[in-house]
Every structure is written in C-alpha cells, then in structure tokens.
Amino acid sequence: MSIKPLRFSIVARVPIDGDRLEMANSYPAELPAMAGKGWPALIHDLRVTNLAGLDLKPALLGSAGWKLSRPVKAIATLRYLVDFAPFEKAGWSSPLESAVTDDEHVVASCRALFITTPAMEEADVQLRSPAGWLAVAPWPALNPGRHSFRAATTADLTENMAAFTSRPVDSVTASGFTLAITAMGHWAPLHSLLQETMHRIVSLEAGMMGSSGGGTYSVILVPTVDTGGEAYRQSFAYAFAEPTAENRGVWANTLAHELFHYWNGSRLQGEDYASSQWFQEGFTEYVANLTTLVGKIIGPEEFVAKLKSHIANYARLTTTLENIGTHKGPPLYSAGALVAFSFDAMIRHATGGRQTIGAFFRTLWRQTREGERKYGWPDIEGALRATAPGDWAGYYERHIRGSDKLPLAESLALAGLKLRDGTVEIDQSARPDARAVWNSMNARL
Incomplete structure (x- = not known):
C-alpha cells in the first residue's frame, strides 16, 4: 500500500477445516509491541468470510493466532493490513527478521505477511508493488x-524474505540453480564483484549436491552497521558493516555458509534439533570454508588460518558436541567444522582422492530422499560407510557423543598439515599421500 509508512494489503483465499488461523511463531520479541503478541501485533482490520459472505468473526489469541466464531470446512477469504510501524519507530530493529526500507528497496519477512491455516498445503502468490518497482520472491x-x-x-x-526494488536485480544461474541478489546501500557499488562471487559459490555448492534444476534462492544484502545473517528456506538476509574487495574472504564465507543451508539445514534436518547442530552448523561452515578455497576466493594460507581459528574456538567448548542444548555459537560451529575437515581428510586419504566430503553429502541427500526423511547418526554413518572405509562409529562414540578431544594432529597430518603450539602449518615434509590429499582439498569439493 505504501512505503513510508510501510504497509501491505493482503487478500487471501485459504482452506479452513476447523476454527483456527495461524502465523509463524518465531518473531523478534525485543520490541514491547511484539513480546507475547507475535506477528499478529502487526495485523489490522482482519476480516474473514466464507463463500456465502458470512463473517466468521476472528478473535485474537495473542501469538497463537485467531479463533473463528464457529468451526467451518470451507474456502474462506481473508482481508487484512500489515503495518510495520513498530519496527519503523524503533529504527528498523531486527532488519534481518522483520523488515527494512530505503529509498529504493523494501524487504519484509514473509512470517509477518501471511496468515495460514492447518489445512493449507501449497500456495500460489501474486505480489503487486508500486509502479516502477519489481518484486523479488524466493519461490519459483x-x-x-x-x-x-x-x-x-x-x-x-x-x-x-520477500524484497521489492526500483533498481535492476542481479541474477546468477549455475548448475540449474537461480539466485537473485538484492544489494542495498553500501552493497550496491560491489555489484560486479557480488555477481562473480556468488556465481562461484553457487556453481560449486549446487554442483557438489548434484542439483539438476528448479532451485531458486534470494540473497538480500542489508546496509546496517552490525554484522549478521539470517537464513530461511530459499532466502538469506545478511548485513556486513563495511564490505570491500579486500575483505571478500570474510563476507563471501558467510554467503557460502548460508547458501549451503538451503541443503543442510532447510532440507537436511536432524531427528533431534539440539544434538544435530554440530552437523548442521559445523559441516555447513566447513563446506563454506572449502568452497571459498576451491573457488579461489581465498588462498591456502587463509584456509589454514580458518582451521587455526576453529581450533581456538573449539578449545572453549565445555560440552560434548551432541550435548550443546540451545547454546549454539562459535565453539560448536568450529568443533563441527573440525569434525567435517577430519572426515573429509579421512575420506580422501582412504580413497586415494577419488571421493570427497561432497560424495558423502550426495549420498546422505539420496538416502534421506533429498531431506524428506530426517536423519540420525545411523544415516550419517551409513553415508560415510558408502563413501569410504573408516572407523566412523568409533570416532562418533569417542569424539561426538563422547567427551574425548578431537584427534586434530592425526587428522591434520592426513591432509599434509601439522599442529604446533596451537598453530596450523602446511607441512613441507609431509608424505606424498598426505600432500595429494591437501592438493585435492584445494581443487574440488
């Protein structure tokens, strides 16, 4: 309806079988208007009618949504307004989770836009924007x-996340995967570098997973002074204080990390959320590190420096990898990344470089029917065994489920690296088979 103030008008025809309307239950609650009320706090003038025009009189239930005046089994029409005034008044707090605007862009969380029902399955969406503006959606x-x-x-x-822009949208297509880039504010001058960087990342990650087409994704780059990211099913919002060509290795790693969550996180999901985060976050971080190395975004010494940083973070981990609870953070991410590096080194060493961590991921992807079935450790172990021989169960019992420290010196040695006083170095005297593993890591996922 308008950009200043930011308001949307929604008309929806939805199936109802019961008496409930719902909204997503994940919302930024640091604002008084949102705490306890959730996304329904932004909804105004909600009217629900059946095909005969009968008013079903929704009653607000707080963050849980609404209850209709009577149970129905019908197609209903919803009409309502979404007003982002609480976030605008707060200076667009939580821009990666709610909304943010400038003179040329509007970005909004779909959690805030769409009321759903338990009877809904797929949804056709038409986005209308002011004259001269384009809608950038993550859906096909x-x-x-x-x-x-x-x-x-x-x-x-x-x-x-959905975006609307009055500027041209950059599009990157590789391995049948199409990605749209909405670059706001200080990201805009990096237009060409962003396209080149994302093309390398998409080519490698989609190629590694064997994507054959149909994938769509939206990257939204927000111009705030804070640094952070938020990954969604087919979109990602990211803020970095001062992106430049010189610090590309930093922001490109985050872009690679969040894009890989399209597979590992949004689709590949553990049976138990907390005890699988070492895999979801840690393996995603390692794939991002490796992607930037193979894609020549960073050099070998920078990759080695990342391993050193992971080791320093891992030293602060105070639990086993599976017993992290709800406290994710750098120690767990780095611990999982080091496990992924170790598995990758073991796979490449055991197969003479014929197989890689990419082969493992493709196998797990197939075994879970592309994420249709949630995985547990037996699925991970099965994919590892199908990729390369190794004592995968023993490693898991000792170092992931158990509390034994990761055998980092041994894993690094398999890849032609050495650990000395907490520092990782390229071992110039490494055996030929270890040097071959290191060369393989530099060349392919």
Whole structure:
C-alpha cells in the first residue's frame, strides 16, 4: 500500500477445516509491541468470510493466532493490513527478521505477511508493488510478468524474505540453480564483484549436491552497521558493516555458509534439533570454508588460518558436541567444522582422492530422499560407510557423543598439515599421500 509508512494489503483465499488461523511463531520479541503478541501485533482490520459472505468473526489469541466464531470446512477469504510501524519507530530493529526500507528497496519477512491455516498445503502468490518497482520472491515463478509464484509448502511460504526494488536485480544461474541478489546501500557499488562471487559459490555448492534444476534462492544484502545473517528456506538476509574487495574472504564465507543451508539445514534436518547442530552448523561452515578455497576466493594460507581459528574456538567448548542444548555459537560451529575437515581428510586419504566430503553429502541427500526423511547418526554413518572405509562409529562414540578431544594432529597430518603450539602449518615434509590429499582439498569439493 505504501512505503513510508510501510504497509501491505493482503487478500487471501485459504482452506479452513476447523476454527483456527495461524502465523509463524518465531518473531523478534525485543520490541514491547511484539513480546507475547507475535506477528499478529502487526495485523489490522482482519476480516474473514466464507463463500456465502458470512463473517466468521476472528478473535485474537495473542501469538497463537485467531479463533473463528464457529468451526467451518470451507474456502474462506481473508482481508487484512500489515503495518510495520513498530519496527519503523524503533529504527528498523531486527532488519534481518522483520523488515527494512530505503529509498529504493523494501524487504519484509514473509512470517509477518501471511496468515495460514492447518489445512493449507501449497500456495500460489501474486505480489503487486508500486509502479516502477519489481518484486523479488524466493519461490519459483508461475508467471514472471505478472509477479506470480508458487510456494510448494506452507513453510516455503512463510519461512522466507520477500524484497521489492526500483533498481535492476542481479541474477546468477549455475548448475540449474537461480539466485537473485538484492544489494542495498553500501552493497550496491560491489555489484560486479557480488555477481562473480556468488556465481562461484553457487556453481560449486549446487554442483557438489548434484542439483539438476528448479532451485531458486534470494540473497538480500542489508546496509546496517552490525554484522549478521539470517537464513530461511530459499532466502538469506545478511548485513556486513563495511564490505570491500579486500575483505571478500570474510563476507563471501558467510554467503557460502548460508547458501549451503538451503541443503543442510532447510532440507537436511536432524531427528533431534539440539544434538544435530554440530552437523548442521559445523559441516555447513566447513563446506563454506572449502568452497571459498576451491573457488579461489581465498588462498591456502587463509584456509589454514580458518582451521587455526576453529581450533581456538573449539578449545572453549565445555560440552560434548551432541550435548550443546540451545547454546549454539562459535565453539560448536568450529568443533563441527573440525569434525567435517577430519572426515573429509579421512575420506580422501582412504580413497586415494577419488571421493570427497561432497560424495558423502550426495549420498546422505539420496538416502534421506533429498531431506524428506530426517536423519540420525545411523544415516550419517551409513553415508560415510558408502563413501569410504573408516572407523566412523568409533570416532562418533569417542569424539561426538563422547567427551574425548578431537584427534586434530592425526587428522591434520592426513591432509599434509601439522599442529604446533596451537598453530596450523602446511607441512613441507609431509608424505606424498598426505600432500595429494591437501592438493585435492584445494581443487574440488
């Protein structure tokens, strides 16, 4: 409806089987307007009618959504306004989770835009914006000229960010994967470098997972002084204080990390969230490190420096990898990344470089039917065994489920590296098979 103030008008036709309307239950609660009320705090003038025009009189239930005046089994029409005034008044707090605007862009969380019902499955969406503006959606287009899209599931509908822009949108396509880049503020001058960087990342990661087409993704780069990122099903919002060509290795690693969550995190999901974060976050971080190395975004010495940083972070881990609870952070990310590096070194060493961590991920992807089935350790172990011989169960019992420290010196030695006084170095006297593993890590995922 308007950009200043930021308001949306929504009309939806949805199936209802019962008496409930819902919104996503993940919301930034640091604002008084949101705490305890959730996304419904932004909804105004909600009207719900059935096909006969009967008013179903929704009653607000706080963050849980609304209860209708009577249970129904029908197609209903919803009309309502979404007003982001609380976030605008707070200076666009939580821009990666809510909304943010400038003179040329509007970014909004789909969690805040869409009311859903338990009976919903897929959703067709048409986005309309002011004259001269384009809608950038993370969903596959049904009719690009009419800004019409299809979200395959309710989660795909709500767990994403939508953008609107009056500037041209950069598009990157590789390995059948299409990515749109919305670069706000101080990101805009990096237009060409962003395209080149994302093309390398998409090519390597989508190629590693064997993507054959149909994937869509939206990267939204926000111009705030803080640094942080938020990954969604098919989109990612990221802020970095001062992005330049010189610090590309830093921001490109985060972009590679969050893009890989498209596979490992959004689709590949553990049976138990807390005890699988060493894999979801740690292995994603290692793939990002390796992607920037193989993609020549960073050099071998920078990759070695990342391993050194992971070792320093891992030293602060006070639990086993599976017993982290809800306290994710650098120690766990780095511990998981070191496990991923160790597995990669073991795989490449055991197979003479014929197999890599990429082969393991493709196997796990197939075994879980592309993430349709959630994984547990037996699935990870099965994929490892199918990729290369090794004492995977013993490693898990000692170092992941158990409390034994990771055998870092041994793992590094397999890859032609050495650990000395907490510092990782390239071992100039490494055996030929170890040097071959190191050369393989520099060349392919």
